[in-house]
Amino acid sequence: MANYGRSVQTIRLFIIAFLAFGFLLIFSVSGDQEPETKSLVDQVTPEYATGFTVEYHDDYKVVTVSNPWRGSDELYTYVLVNRDDTPPSLGKGEEVIEIPSERFVSLSSTHLPYLPILGITDCLKGTINPDTISTPEVLNLIQEGKVADVSGGGTGMATGINMEKMIELDPDLVMTYATGLAEYDTHPKLQEAGIPVVVNAEYMEEHPLGRAEWIKFISVFFNKEKEANEYFETIKNDYLSLEKSVAALSTENPTVFLGNNRQGTWYMAGGNSYVAKLLNDAGADYLWSDDQTTGSIPLDFEVVYDTALDADYWLNPGTAKKLKELLGEDARYSDFAAVKSDTIYNNNARMNNGGGNDYWETGVAHPEIILKDLIKIFHPEIVPDHNLVYYQHLE
Template sequence: MSRITIIYRKIFLCFVFVMAAYCTFFIAGCKIKTANTNKNSASNVNWKEMKKTGEMELKYAKMFSVDYYGDYSLVTIAGNEKYLLIPKNSEVPANLDEDIVPIKLPLKNMYVASSASMDLFREIGGLSNVKMTGTKSEDWSIDEIKKYIDSGEILYGGKYSTPDYEMILENNCDIAIESTMIFHTPKVKEELEDFGIPVMVERLSYEKEPLGRVEWIKLFGLMSGRLSEAEEFMEECSKRYDDVVSKVSEKNKDNEKKKVAFFYISSNGYVNVRKPGDYISKMIDIAGGSYAFSDYVPDEENALSTMNLQMEVFYEEAYDADYIIYNSTIEGEINTVDELIEKCDLLKDFKAVKNGNAWCTGKNMFQETTGTIDMIEDLYEVINENDSDELKYLHRLK
């Protein structure tokens, strides 16, 4: 047998091996998909005959809704993404609309790539329903979540853009909960769905009301069998929120609102601020302040909640702010005014710096979604009481 013939045979055998492996993998994926989303199997329940019996009461959230059909729950996100939660030991209804994704409860092996969602599950004791996360242990600021990962109870399933498909399949993932970042890698979403894994994209960051982000805890409570815990938590948040609003109303009867700037300085020299109408600017307003950039119109409209300003523009808008708050989440925490001025010498001329009213965020409040009401209370104390004692997220620069 010639050497060339041997080479060709080896190539052919390699090709056969690869194709066999691919077919096995593809068939396994199809089986998983069929098992999880079998809409067409025989069922004694007919979707066309089911009637709406109620709906979830939502006070702040606008980006999702839940309609009840007996024990079944129809979840609608962003107006057009629909999921039907199927009760335990119940069937997927026959004649279910093609645009409705069936999700069988209970959910015990969730892959939660959305870090903002993880804290909501944590608050209601739902981390036991989560099997994988999209954030490594060292990147979490929430101790309880870190402990779950370090103990192996929750696995690192890969970043949202590069999930560990093998791990996800081996652990019988029953749903992937993603942030809108997944839309930057649509192929990943498609591949997860091809494996029969429902993908739910939360819209917490699109909520205009700060507590609207928190109220997603009700949806996650429903999905994890902890709705009563979620409702109890939201009731407490709502009472604390109303208390702040009442105090602000009393304080501001005859007083002009204090001007507040919230920002950080990037490594390339730009000043990053929240857009008008963003939930951070709304929290400042709720706490009795006036956001320094509330009248500023961004040059470019996009879905981002932040915008970059030239230092000259930032100076013009914020030099006379009564309070400035440096967002340390991105560029790292600072503790002194000197550290702040090192980032930009112009800051020494700001009214707030001269008057000792320069503040900084400490803990990662962007991961701690449930801390929204704490942040509103912190802002109230800073703006109205000029108080630095027992604050959770803010500290005064020395």
């Protein structure tokens, strides 16, 4: 009987142990199966940018670029698939891009500041117009001979690309921009050559944070969404905090106008433009704020003269670095109140020897610093310890 009792007890212990193991196995399996897709932390969702969307699926991403240039209704859709994975069935116009990119070529300097932020600078293998680049980490790679110049024979927007050099580099991703003009656009030629290319349309964004948010677009091609989210959240909070400080002011906003007279035409930023948004957020009364244009407005000198003669500030007057240089362009400039009150500032404090203006490079990635510069100009009491970074006073 004693042996029988011990046997029953042994059986009971075995059953209890078996059940306990079963419960542990169930919870373990359910825990492993829960994150079927990427966690929300590793996904990006645009808040301010309106030109791209990202959809996440179990083993691929779909990135869509809309409004790639002014007046365009074209869509570019990219299906991002991890290397060695089988891509899904494609819809009309969809292109497969293998990720993460390891041999990257950028055809715009505005993409470059995001590379060190995302920790992917070493992936860069080629770019254009290297003499105009300002991003330090990229300049180091260029000087070390690790980044090739793929510029064509043209200049400015018509620089073009050296297709022979591009094919030699064998990139797995080229990022460019589009204008809708055949003489400037490079993506059709790259597509014909079978080179993976995507269109980045950040320059179409009207909100400064919207432009900076294209770091999220770049991040998805490198699986660096987490880093992009962290960076954007930081600069967004800084920007909004500054904007809130300005909104709390009870003083009257100073008036401001932009640009300069070039060969008989004065190009003024539209009231719905990127620059106009910055001025508004910095607490300035932009004299063309009622205009609905997102681009530039061509005006006669007389129109600007009549409207802006008594304005408190004059910003972004072309390429001038000294007041004497600016006044040498047109003797009538001396009539403006901003000249008499010595309140002219230009956004060319960080020009390099190759003619590149860092305002349009790292400045795009740092709208919070540009905003702080503008607040320093219009309302210095809000940021007393700030020194101008992208702007300089014309003396």
